[in-house]
Amino acid sequence: MSFRRIIFWSHLSVGVAVGLIVFLLSATGVLLTYERQMLDSAEIRLSPEAMTGERLTVDELAAIAQQDGAQTQRSLVFHRDPARPVEISAGRGNTSLIHPYTGEPVESAAGPMQDFFRAVTSLHRYLAMSGEARETGAAITGAANLAFLFILVSGFYLWWPKAWRWSFIKLNVFFRTHLPSAKARDYNWHHVFGIWALVPLLAVVISGVVISYPWAANLVTRAYGEAPSSQRGPGPGPGGNADSREQELPPLQQTAALQDMFETARMSGRHWRTVTVALPTTPSAPSVEVTVDTGNGAQYDRKHLLTFDRSDGGLLTDVVVAQTQTPARRARIYLRFLHTGEVYGWWGQTLAGLGSLAALFLVWTGLALAWRRLVLPVWRKRRS
Known part of the structure; x- marks a missing residue:
């Protein structure tokens, strides 16, 4: 068996094994594309009637934020939009709102949307598992992401032609119409979506591997000549x-x-x-x-x-x-926000979201081609 056939069957086998998990990760990734902007737009704005009088000073707001006497690190977050309430942040996921004119607590209007994105994130990271099972869910999604990296690299190897001809470009780089069969359509879509989404998908998947596995994060640390945190001396x-x-x-x-x-x-x-x-x-x-x-x-x-x-x-x-x-x-930190595309702003998020959307088509067409190659012949033979 040639090396190319070994890569092909490995590509097909791994794709069939993790296809459904990758499909789930891609679908939730699409839903999370503009999470930051959607939460920001859904947050409450003060009415003009509520913005009368003088705003409280930062010192007055700080006294209100620390009135319980707890010695925990807290921050006041002020938005450029004057209609936005002031945020009291006491750590990740622990944020409350305060009226900048009265000092009264303000109920967040983005609560239902936050719950939705929290559920989608849990599904994306842990397969919606909770408690001790979260480690199992994280292990499954991490392994599927690592397997998807192999699928992308091996797929690019299989896609690369021995000789560049117009017939190859027409079939594997651009979408074609009036194809003779569903198999030909899936073949064309699988190659076209794969090559156009390769770069953003590699960015999302490689950064996901660094997030999921300590050994990958340690490789990044060692690449810059630093010792991993587990090998550093005591503080x-x-x-x-x-x-x-x-x-x-x-x-x-x-x-x-x-x-x-x-x-x-x-x-x-x-x-x-x-x-x-x-x-x-x-x-x-x-x-x-x-x-x-x-x-x-x-x-x-x-x-x-x-x-x-x-x-x-x-x-x-x-x-x-x-x-x-x-x-x-x-x-x-760069790789953490490269995973969502946020490090490049809205257009980076858009590319990451489009890459996740393309991954849905890659999984669908890949499983369809595998079905026709592996299952249909056996089924037809038994039926005959």
Whole structure:
């Protein structure tokens, strides 16, 4: 058996084995394409009647956000749209809204849509499994994604012609009409969708492998000459971390207004979309960090981190958030949002979504061709 036939049968066998899981991953990927924009558009906007009087200052909003006295890291997120409520973020998935004029809690209008996308994400990552079964679901989806990578690479090898002729291009690069049979149509569609969607699908699948498997993430880390996190030395001991140093400092006698720091960040000349003020967790915290986001929230090279002296409000540093990370960490963050296309904005999301849509046709036509090759002949022979 020739090497090409070995690749062909491997391509076919793996495709049949994981086809349904890849179809599910692709369908949920299409549904998640514009999740960020849809959640943003569904969020509540304040009416003009509710926006009368003076807005509360950042310091007043911070006092409301921290009135329970919990020593957890919280942030105030301000949107450029003045009708958007202020967000109180206490970590991923723990966000509440507050009225910027009254300080009263505001119920999110995107709750039902958030529940929908949360269910689709669970299906995409864990096959909707919960509890301890989530690890099993993640293992299945991760293996299917890795198998899909083999299918893409082997499919490109099988697609590549020995000689470039117009007859090959006409049949395998462009859609044809008036084909003699459904088999010929599926053959044409399988090749055309595969070659046009190859690049975005490789980006989505390779980044998915890095997300799913620690060994793949470690390969990225080692490629930048850094040691994986499991091989790094222990962190600072007691009294050597930032939090303990903060607690050892005496309380500041005078603190600058958070409102002034917010205004400085807001008027920094950047066309910002959100400004996030990280609230100090201890009275002795010497500085305040304010993040100005000019992108969509997933583009770390468009986030600027401003650090202010808490005693007088002076600007200490102004750096791009991506520059505060190591090269390996930046690469992994890039791959995380390359998986959704968000790292390139809406057009990157569109390409990722179109790639997922093309994958649906690849699975459908591939299984149809496999059915005609493997099952139909046996079925017809038994029937005859």
